[in-house]
Amino acid sequence: MNQRTQIRDPELTRARILEAAEALFVEQGFSAVKLSELARAAEVTKSLIHHHFGSKEQLWEAVKDRAFERYFTAQMAMLEEAGEPDAALLRSSVEAYFHFLRENPGVVRLFAWTHLEGDNHCSELDSQLVGAGAEWVRQTQLRGLLRADINPTHIIAVFVMTCTQWFEAKCHHQHWPGMGSDEAFLEDFLKIFMEGVTPRE
Amino acid sequence: MNQRTQIRDPELTRARILEAAEALFVEQGFSAVKLSELARAAEVTKSLIHHHFGSKEQLWEAVKDRAFERYFTAQMAMLEEAGEPDAALLRSSVEAYFHFLRENPGVVRLFAWTHLEGDNHCSELDSQLVGAGAEWVRQTQLRGLLRADINPTHIIAVFVMTCTQWFEAKCHHQHWPGMGSDEAFLEDFLKIFMEGVTPRE
DNA sequence: GCGCTAATTGACCGGCCGGCCAGTTAGCGC
DNA sequence: GCGCTAACTGGCCGGCCGGTCAATTAGCGC
Numbered sequence: 001m002n003q004r005t006q007i008r009d010p011e012l013t014r015a016r017i018l019e020a021a022e023a024l025f026v027e028q029g030f031s032a033v034k035l036s037e038l039a040r041a042a043e044v045t046k047s048l049i050h051h052h053f054g055s056k057e058q059l060w061e062a063v064k065d066r067a068f069e070r071y072f073t074a075q076m077a078m079l080e081e082a083g084e085p086d087a088a089l090l091r092s093s094v095e096a097y098f099h100f101l102r103e104n105p106g107v108v109r110l111f112a113w114t115h116l117e118g119d120n121h122c123s124e125l126d127s128q129l130v131g132a133g134a135e136w137v138r139q140t141q142l143r144g145l146l147r148a149d150i151n152p153t154h155i156i157a158v159f160v161m162t163c164t165q166w167f168e169a170k171c172h173h174q175h176w177p178g179m180g181s182d183e184a185f186l187e188d189f190l191k192i193f194m195e196g197v198t199p200r201e
Numbered sequence: 202m203n204q205r206t207q208i209r210d211p212e213l214t215r216a217r218i219l220e221a222a223e224a225l226f227v228e229q230g231f232s233a234v235k236l237s238e239l240a241r242a243a244e245v246t247k248s249l250i251h252h253h254f255g256s257k258e259q260l261w262e263a264v265k266d267r268a269f270e271r272y273f274t275a276q277m278a279m280l281e282e283a284g285e286p287d288a289a290l291l292r293s294s295v296e297a298y299f300h301f302l303r304e305n306p307g308v309v310r311l312f313a314w315t316h317l318e319g320d321n322h323c324s325e326l327d328s329q330l331v332g333a334g335a336e337w338v339r340q341t342q343l344r345g346l347l348r349a350d351i352n353p354t355h356i357i358a359v360f361v362m363t364c365t366q367w368f369e370a371k372c373h374h375q376h377w378p379g380m381g382s383d384e385a386f387l388e389d390f391l392k393i394f395m396e397g398v399t400p401r402e
Numbered sequence: 403g404c405g406c407t408a409a410t411t412g413a414c415c416g417g418c419c420g421g422c423c424a425g426t427t428a429g430c431g432c
Numbered sequence: 433g434c435g436c437t438a439a440c441t442g443g444c445c446g447g448c449c450g451g452t453c454a455a456t457t458a459g460c461g462c
Contacts, residue, residue: 008428008439029317032232035420045441050421052439109317115370116230116313123376130377147392153379154389161366161374162359168369169316169362175324176331178354188355191348192397200401209409209458236450246411251451253409 014052016042022063026106029113030060061121067110068122074100075129085140087198091190093133098163098186108167130156147199155197162189215253217243223264227307230314231261262322268311269323275301276330286341288399292391299364299387309368331357348400356398363390 020042024033035056039046053059078096082089101108114122130153137152146155166185173179180188221243225234236257240247254260279297283290302309315323331354338353347356367386374380381389 006428006440010439013439029230029232031230034418036418046420047422047442048440056420111370111373112313112317115373116310116317118372120372120376123373126373127376127378130374131379134379147396150389150392151379151381151385153377154381154386155393157367157374157377157380157386158363158390158393161370162363164370165362165366166358169312169365171319172312172316172321172324172327173331173358173362175321175328176354176358177328178332178335178352179358180352180355184352185355185358188351189359191351192356192359193393194397195348196393196395196397207410207458211409214409235448237448247450248412248452249410257450 072125
């Protein structure tokens with residue numbers, strides 16, 4: 001900003017802008033964020049934001065791309081290290097997904113904002129992920145280790161949506177009477193879910 | 202707007218503003234809505250909005266209050282007409298809730314926006330609702346008709362969150378490979394859920 | 403009918419929004 | 433070192449945002 005330390009590092013500048021932008025967009029959503037505020041947060045001039053990203057809209061896209069890229073690679077890694085299909089593995093996948101969301105609350109909110117915008121530019125990536133997961137479920141069904149009378153995609157959807165909503169709407173239902181902690185809820189959800197997808201002997 | 206039909210009907214005016222505001226807020230969220238646009242949609246001058254509601258913020262509160270009031274009374278009515286506690290009734294309650302959300306997509310989005318804002322000014326009403334539902338579950342558990350090893354509030358939460366997320370994030374997962382229709386998903390969710398909450402004989 | 407209240411209008415405002423541009427300068431290739 | 437590219441600055445802009453206000457008038461109580 002002022003005359004001190006005139007070192008230039010465009011990579012760092014881009015990173016600083018992206019980081020500050022992600023924080024603000026996650027917090028307030030696209031239209032509530034002001035570029036002036038963002039510039040202050042990133043310790044950068046407003047013009048610099050335009051120089052590196054073109055417009056507020058393009059910056060928003062860049063932020064989403066980066067976050068969903070992270071989400072996608074993390075999930076893909078989890079899927080790939082999954083071993084022999086069986087019910088226990090499904091359980092631990094749900095746990096892993098739940099904990100991933102808990103550790104990445106920003107991603108959850110970013111998802112939520114984009115859902116509300118009707119934006120589905122991340123759905124190619126997500127479809128891949130869900131497709132792979134559903135295929136894994138199908139294999140497990142074929143081995144008789146999961147109920148075969150349920151659409152595999154729906155099995156994935158049920159646990160993904162429950163975990164997502166738990167964190168998206170946390171501010172809302174955390175005050176519900178009798179509601180337990182993250183872990184207590186996950187425990188109870190797994191009781192229902194696992195019992196529901198496992199075949200009766 | 203112009204000189205024709207100089208009839209005044211403040212109630213109708215308020216209603217027109219509220220209706221247009223709800224539509225826009227539902228669509229775009231609070232900060233993306235412009236009062237000028239809203240005035241045009243409601244066929245009303247901008248000043249009239251301020252006259253009747255004070256400020257954009259207060260109008261937003263009024264819109265939320267009205268919508269949540271509607272939601273609350275509808276749900277309370279459903280709860281009260283519920284009869285003898287048993288598992289079949291839980292099933293039909295889930296179905297009713299799911300169909301209510303499908304018929305009221307605006308409410309779902311309004312909920313979503315307020316969740317993201319961290320606003321929980323509707324939580325007293327909601328807590329009542331959840332409390333009543335959980336109590337009903339507890340009664341059913343005591344009769345041995347539902348598994349007793351699960352927190353009743355969590356049972357409510359699981360189905361509420363799944364239904365909510367289904368509609369909140371519809372634009373997102375409707376393109377997932379293998380995903381079925383509303384009814385097909387509900388069917389599969391109920392298979393999992395009912396099996397999960399029913400005691401093994 | 404008369405007068406008072408409040409619904410309604412349209413002109414207007416200060417502020418700030420996203421974006422632009424002319425000018426400066428750091429840093430890299432040569 | 434030299435020059436060129438692009439990173440970076442600060443001032444600026446048009447537009448429109450939410451909000452105000454004075455003036456007008458419909459409608460209701462009496």
